[in-house]
Amino acid sequence: MGTRQGYGQFCPIARAAEILATRWTPLVVRELYFGSTRYADLRRGLPRISSALLSQRLKELQHAGIVTCAPAASGSGKVYGLTEAGLALFPVLESMGRWAQAHCREDMTEDGNLDPDLLMWNIRRRVAGSGMARDRCFAAAFHFLGVPSAKSRFWLLFRGGEVEICLRDPGYATGLTVTAHIRTMTQIWLGHLPLETAIRRRDLILEGEQPEIRDFSRWFVLSILAVRD
């Protein structure tokens, strides 16, 4: 019978692979590690996973002692998180990321992997986590080239210490507009292209008030997995 289960090996790599060498599983753990807690947020960070498979993976990972699940304090739904064992998986994810950064750099920014929604979602999470949101209300517009016009414009709205993604002009003072090709922006995010280089070559254009332009490189944070010099 094609009964697919474990590998039947005592090797610790085999044991880890029984959990991690399964489609989507490392990415589910990544999303939880990067701070998503709600089912809908997980789906947003994993746009191509089917709902059925996501809930199956969450169940498997709970059973393996990697994921926690609790009813949300604020009303409805559930809140997911990582156990200690789940948090301890980060070195595995990190070494996977380092390997790809060193050996698959071009693959990551192939056409099929460029996704403005996903990029903005990641940028938002990282900017929000870096604790820079102040009391000042302020919106930064992002304009991506090389994508369908329906997905080309986003606003990051800083307000009350939160950072929100808007798909329409939020009406707040837009002190800054960032324009770049989606590939350029993704390469910057991944650390493949220094922000300063892109600005100097005019592959990334900053428009707006001078103080806001100068401030951009302070609050705009790269991916945790970005290549650093």
Added chain:
Amino acid sequence: MGTRQGYGQFCPIARAAEILATRWTPLVVRELYFGSTRYADLRRGLPRISSALLSQRLKELQHAGIVTCAPAASGSGKVYGLTEAGLALFPVLESMGRWAQAHCREDMTEDGNLDPDLLMWNIRRRVAGSGMARDRCFAAAFHFLGVPSAKSRFWLLFRGGEVEICLRDPGYATGLTVTAHIRTMTQIWLGHLPLETAIRRRDLILEGEQPEIRDFSRWFVLSILAVRD
């Protein structure tokens, strides 16, 4: 369509997962990293993989620039190996192993994962690699409890700098007999149980000439992934 390909994400973890988060793939890389080069050796280290899947994985990994394949210099067959990118995957495997050692220790020595053939194969490879084989001819007998009698006896034959596994008494001077339950031996191999403790508790019995008994703990090397104190 269930067209399964990439994840459509620019994230480096996703790129690495496209390669590694596939059944058997991490273990194929592990075997190559640990020194197996021939198809038959790979199958011996991966006894439950089907031949079709192994050859498919090897082809995929060649295409991904991780595995090399060349006709064997000595006559027939092919020799497999790792490219630089393949060797660079070791930190990923190592962190997987460390994670399992820290968080799945009991799972690894469950009944279904105990395998005397596989254990001897791994011990042989590691002992041979540690360069201790001398000009002296010498056989060490291993006797495992808790397994069918057909798989309970093995001899490690040291001869001419090589180490060979025999399933029958090779006839050479067997200066040493090691007797232990297969679980005990596996736990020692993984570093879960110190050799000295097992000997002291008489969970592992060394019989033979005094010099050979004393020598055992010098040439018997634990897994690369063994837990160290």
Added chain:
DNA sequence: CGGAATCCGGATGGATACTG
């Protein structure tokens, strides 16, 4: 013998629709 192709049945995953 080493390395791989073929076929089959069962398991897994993707797409879509549906439910509380």
Added chain:
DNA sequence: CAGTATCCATCCGGATTCCG
């Protein structure tokens, strides 16, 4: 919003066969 249910394509395990 947070998942299930269903259907079908694909993947995998096991056996057999093939080729050089």
